[in-house]
Amino acid sequence: MSGALFSTISTVLLLAVVAAAVHMPALPVIAPSIIAALAVTVVTAAASLRGAVTAKQTEAPKGGAFSLSQAIGFALTLSAVTIGIGLANSWFGNAAVGAGAALVGFFDVHAAAASVFALASSDRLPVSDVSLPMLLGVTTNTISKVIGAYVGGGSAYALRVGAGLTAVLLAAWVPYLSMFRA
Numbered sequence: 159m160s161g162a163l164f165s166t167i168s169t170v171l172l173l174a175v176v177a178a179a180v181h182m183p184a185l186p187v188i189a190p191s192i193i194a195a196l197a198v199t200v201v202t203a204a205a206s207l208r209g210a211v212t213a214k215q216t217e218a219p220k221g222g223a224f225s226l227s228q229a230i231g232f233a234l235t236l237s238a239v240t241i242g243i244g245l246a247n248s249w250f251g252n253a254a255v256g257a258g259a260a261l262v263g264f265f266d267v268h269a270a271a272a273s274v275f276a277l278a279s280s281d282r283l284p285v286s287d288v289s290l291p292m293l294l295g296v297t298t299n300t301i302s303k304v305i306g307a308y309v310g311g312g313s314a315y316a317l318r319v320g321a322g323l324t325a326v327l328l329a330a331w332v333p334y335l336s337m338f339r340a
Contacts, residue, residue, distance in 0.1 A: 164201035170326070173271055180272050188257070188289055198328075247283065258291075260298045
């Protein structure tokens, strides 16, 4: 469980790196959500170490960890969806960006975020509007992680991991939602 939560630290940090690499002006816009999510991620991951049981060592599975055909298929799928998000944005406006980012987020939150930031860098989406689609991608990505935790470790594992991931997700949303209270 700790490994799953600690890996979320890199997920959150990489969102900031993607923003900086694709469209630097997006970074200050998403920074409050990134900082809040990162803080909660570190706390939940560290707390998960308390009382952690060390898994007994098992034999490593046979076979490679990388499949070229799956990587190519994944890249083509994400490229097609990114193009689709751009087209949907052209046809239906900015509302379609959120739906597209949410769809892509099920598979790869960083690809979803990169698509959103690329739209902002090409002035097809105001930079002030990047948070919502990014957070929708983070939300669906969290859902897919909880599903993966259930499939890989059962309901008890999914509940423990899901609780930590939900806390991180809520922390990411709080800065965005607090804008409406001001």
